[in-house]
Amino acid sequence: MSTYREEKRRDQQLRAEQDREDRRLELEAQLEIQRLKAEENRKDADARHRQEQADKKAKQAKAQAKKAAAAAQRAKLLRWLKTNPATLFVAFVMVASIVPAILSQIGALTGASVAAPMAGLLAAMLEGGAWAITFMGKQAEDAGREPRKYRIGTWAVAAVAAAVNFWHGLEAYAAHPWVAFVLGASSLFAIYIWDLKTHGSHGKTKAQKQAEKAHKAHVSARRKHHPEIVEAAVKLQAALPFGVLDDESAFAAAWRIHTGAEPGLSAELYATATTAVLSLGAAFELGDNVREELLETGFKAARLNPFAELTQTPGSQAGIGSNPPEPPAEKPRETGPRGRSDEELDTLLPDALSAAAELVADGKQISATGLAKKLQIRREDALKLRDRVIEQRRLHVA
Template sequence: MTSTSWYDERRADRAAERQADREDRTTERAEARKDAEAERRRKAADRREREERQAKARAARAAKVGKITGWVTADPARAFVRLVQACSIVPAVVSQIGALTGAGVEPLLAGLLAAMLEGAAWALVAMGSRAEGERSTRTYRIGAWAAGAVAAWINYSHGAQQYAAHSWVAIVLALSSLVAVWLTDLQTHGGKGPTKVEKQMAKDRKAHASRRAADHPEVLKVAQRLLSATPHGALHPDDAWRVAWSYVEGVGVTGVTADLIAGQLAAKARVTEVSEPRPAAPDWGPDMPPDPFLDDPDSVYEPLFPEALEAASRRSSDSPESLDGKGLQGVTSAPKKAAAEQLRDASGNNPQAADGRPLAPEDLAQVRALADLLASTDQALSVKKIRELIHCRSDYAMRLRNQVQAERSGRDDDGGEPAVTR
């Protein structure tokens, strides 16, 4: 073996040793990391377990404290009233026992009598609280205050003798028998009466009923008869009023009367008279103005009721004074018929009567020209268009239309122009 080969082998051995050392160190570091990770996980698990135990301990302590103070946090007012009761009853009973024993009463008997006076007041307060909402509590409240007043008088008399140099102590002892009764009475009966808004609403309803009775006595009389005739609670008062209004005034919308409808129609006629163009040479009488509201010869004047009145007339079941019964719907009247009756004059004649004057040739000529124009545009000849052209009444316009249609129908039968449709 030469020296060169020996050195080569030596270098190779050293390189192998260094590689083995590196691998060993790498293995050791990997094992160390694994150990460190395991230790970290163990500590984290221990910490979580410790925190869970602490949380359970805190929850248990909070539950114990909640059992003691829960009734205080749930209703602080009730809790403080109970505190005042305890601080009031004990001095009151002790003062009464001292007053009775000072008067020569045996201690046992004095204790029983003091418990009787204070216990009577509290028993009456508890009985009044149970009767709240079911029957009158006036008797219980008066009895509780009377028993408390007797106990307060005994305490005051004893305090005035025992603490003559400090008369205010007697007043404090007297209050010890009244303060707790007063607070408990407020807690039991206070806040259950009507609110200011409810009182104002009741006052407004009473004033409204008074005005209604004064303004509409006849309707009120009929409404009361309807209510007395039907089973109690079956008919709502507002429904009865609406039905009575329709019977007395003839209109299903409460607040509207025949006089108001007549005034409305007269006002509309005056407005139309001054706003619509008038013909230069009218061929009807001066007392027969054109009908501004009739587009259909079969219709009559139709009064327009405000939506607010109609809505108010229907609003009854949701009112605060509802009897919770099945309300009877008001009788629906015929406003058109009522309006037509209002238009009749004193002699029984109706201004809507048919106009019997003969058809004027010039009017027929204008209508024929209009029919030709409408036929060229495939439009129908209507009463409204004739009225707008000639400024006449609807019945006269209808006669003109019928005449022209008859003429055109004859032409169509003879092979002439097509007939004019309505």
């Protein structure tokens, strides 16, 4: 019996403990739910705060950008007014001219028994038509088209409007005829001011006109002196697609084809320049061997020459100046024939002097190689003879 009671008591204790545990777990679950909900609410509040801050900054940035744009626009307008005072005054004068012209035409038309609305439309047709054609001409000119027909139309319509104002002025101000001229001019003056400003600012400068004139003269001279090459250049441009070759490129290509050289040069010019250099040297060399007074004249010219550092001295022009370094003579083989003696070289000296004169006449320097070929001797002997020949020529010059 006692055992049953004890077991029942333990069961009751266990159920009580289980109930307490269940309530504890339920309470913890509710607290966790509340914590999560509070965390979510906090995150939502942070997000709303950040969004509000971002919207506020965006509004401030937009306001600052709008303010900066307005300031930039004002600055741009001020710069334009400072740099374009003529445009501002032209606009003022044009308004002051157009308004009286329109009013005068309305008065003239209404005085001719034309209803006021119709008179206003007709006056606007005349003045507005002139300005419509004017602006169309300006647009055509900016696009690179010929504006001449627009300018003719503008002045024709403006002349009709001026005639209407002049006729009205004669009738309305008979006591003061000069007013008629002023009213007539009011239809022309605004057009004249606009035309002067537009074509005065877009017209060619004096330097541009001079450059165009010089270019035309250059093209004319090119056609006169090089007609074959100009014709070949035109054919090249015609053979290729339009715009591939401009005039200068086509002429340069045709010049290279015909002469084989860069533009401005040719085989004849190269030959002329080379011949002139050789002839100058040969003239001095021949003068040394033919007429002694020419060499003396050369020395006097050298003493009086203000540009001596730019020209050769008579000694160098006579072939006895600094010679290019000769390569060292090859050592003769011990088994080969020995060189000529001094006596034999003295015997060859007259022939060597003649050979040297021939070398100089050909525009060449006196060298051992040249003497060896002329005299048909060994190079070692020609080296010794060269020194003796140069010494003799120095003594002759002195």
